[in-house]
Amino acid sequence: MPRGDLVIGVDCSTTAAKAVVWNAHGVALSEARSGFELAHPRPTWAEQNPEDWWTATRIAIRRAVQTVDRERIAAICITHQRETFACLDRTGQPLRPAMIWADTRATEEVQKYGTPEVHTVTGKPPNPTPAWYKLLWLAAHEPETLSHTASVVDVGGFLVNRLTGEFRTSWASADPLGVVDLRTFDYAEDLLTAAGLHRDQFADLAAPGDVVGAVTEAAARETGLPPGLPVVAGVGDGQSAQLGCGITAPGTAYLNLGTGIVSGTFSRTYASDVRFRTLAAGLPGGYTLETFIGGGTYNIRWFVEKFAGVNTQMLGLDLSPEQVLEAAAEMLPPGSEGLVALPYWTGALTPYWDHHARGALIGLTGVHGKSHVYRAILESLAFEQRFLTTGAEDALGEQVSRIVALGGGSRSRIWCQILADVMQRRVEVVKEPESTCLGSGVLAAAAVGIHPSIEQAAHEMTGTARVFEPGDTDVAAYDRLYAVYTTIYPALRELFGAMAEAR
Template sequence: MTGDLVLGVDCSTTAAKAVVWDRRGRSLSMGRVTFGHSTPRPGWGEQDPVEWWRATSEAIGQACRQIDPSRLAALSITHQRETFVCLNEDGQALRPAILWLDTRAAEEAETFGTREVHEITGKPPNTATSWYKFHWLRRHEPRVLDRVYRVADVHTYLVQRLTGEWRTSYASVDPLGVLDMRSFQIHDGLVGEVGLSREQFGETCAPGEVVGALRADVAADLGLRPGLPVVAGLGDGQAAGLGVGITRPGQAYLNLGTGIVSGTFSAAYKVDRAFRVMAGGVPGSYLIETFFGGGTYNINWFVDRFSDVGRDPFGLGLSPEQVLEAAAANLPVGSEGLLALPYLTGVLTPYWDSQARGVLFGLSSRHGKAHFYRAMLEGLAMEQRLSSTGAESVTGLTADRFLVMGGGTRSQLWCQILADVLRRPVEVACEPEATCLGAAMLAASAAKLFDSVEEAVSSMSGSGRVYLPDEANASRYDRFYDVYKNIYPSLREEFAKLQDIAHDVA
């Protein structure tokens, strides 16, 4: 392989990004193209897979027009996890792709989610895992599964468009919930239960292996050289872990995005309802992962629906979030007795309850917008403490700090709250596009720019600002946390009753 640069591609839920990187992990150019998704029914989320390819190819073109494309040594892909599409022999979608955030399979998760399935896949029963959506299709749209030629995650779909090969990495298939996590092979019993076969998922290999070469016609369209190696990538959460340097036990990352994902490196496989297990970016490794879907989504929801601050308030060049943060920073720890349970989209780890909903607890007449905003930030931090300490108590793997990335790192207030609540340093990754960088590290290793994935990660990652816990504030948060951790258990049965009533009334 020739060249000294690599291309990392991230096809997420809302946009495709393509970033060109050098050997030191510096981004030289970037392209970004957005796309949407539909919600044909409450709780559903669907997408046209053609949009994945349109946005990805345009983003690659944008990024590579800014550099000499002959310098590219390889490219690799990371992507939105659990999302999949059913395709016919011509590669056309038999129905819209079903997204990771789609919750239509709640009944199937309840019916088919057994301890045995959890042991095999590392995923407690939940609506995000695609295997339960295969059961939903078998029940409601059986002709789709009867006619399917390939079941493709986003990575598989894009690799096929780039190379013509139906190949993917086991770390990309893994989030679908069809992998035996001890062998990293597709489990014949699980796919057979829904009327599929392992061949329909394509050939799997380890992340970091070359899965194909860029087709000549595609290369001409993108302005790249034909034959450019395409390297097996992995899901966006796992890629983020690589991007901030998580390659050995005792290290943990925290991605402050639409959903909040935290992962701890593990060389051993262990399952528990306190976490889910994902295949790691270092071949043969695992990530012990906590996840809740309402991360910055909670904050954006409040700003858009209730803050009434408006864009560029008072012509100061400040966003509504910056104005609210400035006001919230002047409030004491605990938002004067207001606690927010951030379950607008339900909860995954550690409770796995799609019927749970958000709660403002302790509301009084003295509370205003700034209190609500700070309580949201504090509630998200307390929820992370609940998830992290629960996982650590089971695995015995305790992180001495959290490497954080994502849009939430722009909030200095939130980062300090996290450090205080978690009682550990919070270290911000110096590269905001850590997910794309993780894919690029795999490309760099495959292109022999480094001798191993671990060496690529060490050379291409770095960190910046560090937030240290304040002992006085941490002690105050301990007392609020003792109340917070009991809110959901006290309301668990009431959430279910409320959902039943709301469904009946509707």
Template sequence: MSGEGKRRHGDRGDAGQGEGLVLGIDCSTTACKAIVWDGRGRVVSEGRASIGLTNPEPDAWEQDAERWWEATLEATRQAVERLGEGNAWRVRAMGITHQRETFVVTDAEGKPLHPALVWMDARCRPEVAEAIAALGETRLHTVTGKPPCTTPSLYKLLFLLRRGAPSLGAQRPRVLDVHALLSWRLTGRLATSLASADPLGLVDMEARDFSPEILALAGLSRAQLPVLCAPGEVIGGLMEAAAGALGLPAGLPVVAGAGDGQAAALGAGLSGPGAAYLNLGTAIVSGVVSSAYRIDRAFRTMVAATPGAYLLETDLKGGTFTLTWLVERLLGRSASEVGGTLSALEQVARGLPPGADGLLLVPYWNGVMNPYWDDDASGVMVGWHGAHAPAHVYRATLEGIAMEQRLHTEAVEAASGPIGELLVMGGGSRSDLWCQILADVTGKPVVRTGATEASSLGAGMLAAWASGMFPDLGAAVGAMSARGATFSPGAQQGIYDRLYREVYAGLYPALAGSLKRLAALRAEARGGLAGKAVR
């Protein structure tokens, strides 16, 4: 791993501990959020720009990678302008966080050669099987920390270069995660954070560097990949052209951050064992910090944003994505109506009984990772009757995700030790109803973090440490994180416990064989339609 970038722990100028401002860039799945934080973790200003997502065919999810850069420019300009004229100099560093497993292939100058493949893209099922045949499931898990499935970029990349756009392979393209593309355009240096490259599935987790064995499987060389920097390392200074476009001073330190999940753990104030962060976002991601490298099918292992540590992480790909699906695809509302429709559904759902009047949902809208690692899994909803309405589906979705989280949390506890509380953040955490359901279903206190945008805050913490605002990362986390409302398990815990044990826990295992056959028939039917179209 590169030692070119240096942290600037002693470079404080005339500022005292915690003084100054930092910028956290969060380039997520649907938007880029640029938030300026002060040394107490308070939002000073912010900007936001949307990022489009396309679904050109079943299982295909793509983006225009140029939009990552355009949205970063737009959001950052908004945040800087809202600081007020002449105040940009107060920003001492900027850190980056982003959607993970999403990548783009570019030419030598960084021009995208193909739309970026987003983390939800699942066209690579055959490539998962081929990689297992080549190296073995155990070896892939041991090296990368992740059981083979369609989520890590490795298998999407194999699909792209072998079936999706095989002509790209001859061009020996560069392979960039979101962080790498942004840091290259900001600083002129092709580099990314180790905690950003790790989700690609190309990193040897114990060596904390790209794996020659996995690169050989993918047909890649080191020259096609960015330099790796430790989280909190200064990648470089902001180039003049980029500085002018952003409204920030040239030379401003650009700090290696982490993927959104690892950054969220920092933003939640998670620094050791005994608690887990829980991000209620497009995906539902939870994790606990581990000082040692360990693997288990109960979780995937990530490089933590905390120096030298790992994050044992669970991931449900059908999070608030499932709620958006309900509004847009099932109810036929436009994207601009999503927020208002969800608020109206929640108002009605509050008055429904636990268990959504007999409706139960298994939220595998995008397959299932831990603990089953089944890309053929699909969503299940049972218990329908004629009195059910959209609000019942809404409540069943909140409850189904909460029950899945209990499954995840108990599996992680069995492998790594007890979890006393869940530190919750993300857009879904604004819902009091959902937070209370989570507490009742899991039987654990759910503590709302002080910052809803915990990923951006985590990137800001790394920037604050790197710029010398704090003597170490622990001091930055302690000063900038906060706790909000606590939701304790209540009177409905008993009925939820029975629903979980007597129905939910056994539902997917009972249906797994049928779901796999259904997935095979789905693929066969698609193939038949495609054949007719050709003829």
């Protein structure tokens, strides 16, 4: 029997650490957040101080456990930003700032080393996000850093070390680094050797949901946790969101409507394809197949801040500018009266992997105003997600009949309805806003026996609150528009390349 009936999930994201105390039914009893900084010392660089991860995490944990009975806490599990890594010396101290997932300095390394063979082994199409390419960059530009590196750790592995003193992580946390062979869930020795590293410099791998250590006396003093508390191997934030949405079988996809839009389906078999990136799932032995749109709510926020000019305070409205624009956009017909957007504000990821691609508005006339552009952006992201989901279905031969939405964008009623109409699938919105963090709670609850399995924990602790069904009239209109949408990028691809050369 577990020592208690509560678990702690920690989500150490790109901007903050959040700790949530969950009960056996997935209800949040207490939560706390602590933020940290992100640095851009050069245009393509993105770095953080790893010590900030620990400082924010221990502060968030300490605050979260202050209002609950600590004797009821049975385990803690961590999810985290993926691809980000730290190089540590023999004492566990960082040798340099951590290079995070958004760092794109390693473009030359991608061009040189990003082969189809690497893609097949790791499941990651060549792009600057996985840490392996940045490790190759360090080997070329900072060899002294790697020569003094005793440990290369993902964010979860770093925090597990601070909690337990052990260098252990799950293979699903290490996998996004791009150094794990997904056919064996073990390190790919050839990839480590190419960067001048060896497996002794990486954390020991465990299955997601395994207990990887216990909270030390020192960590207990810093966090307020009971000493000896089991620490459970977590997974990256995308895979954790999948668990937090209750997805442990094929047929359902999660759709995280955040700054970028990430969607993932579960597969029991391994596959690699440019139409998705493959990761180890939170359910051991399974896989998460993800599509990624770089500009999600980022595109919407860009329009609102740069062009919308909606000042709700001056209008005396207790509403956000987005709410006003949504009300106006909802009055428009599908297709925004002939205006179609291409949502590549941050380039194109799956399946094109074209960093020269850019956003576009097609069909502008004098009729169009702010509400048209706003709706066109929402529709373009729905068109793009249909394109990506359909491509993944074709590659796998498995259909996705149900979408579970989460993230900030899932609060938009009009956007969720547009997604249902465009994708011709039922869209359900999670009842728990912190579903990514809840995925860690699922793993922790299963690890210590609160629930008999990860699947059962996911079933008991998750759920949805709102449902959007495709509408009969709008589905036909969007079908015609989607056929047009899929021709836009192929028609502009060469133009985007020419524009890049001209710059």
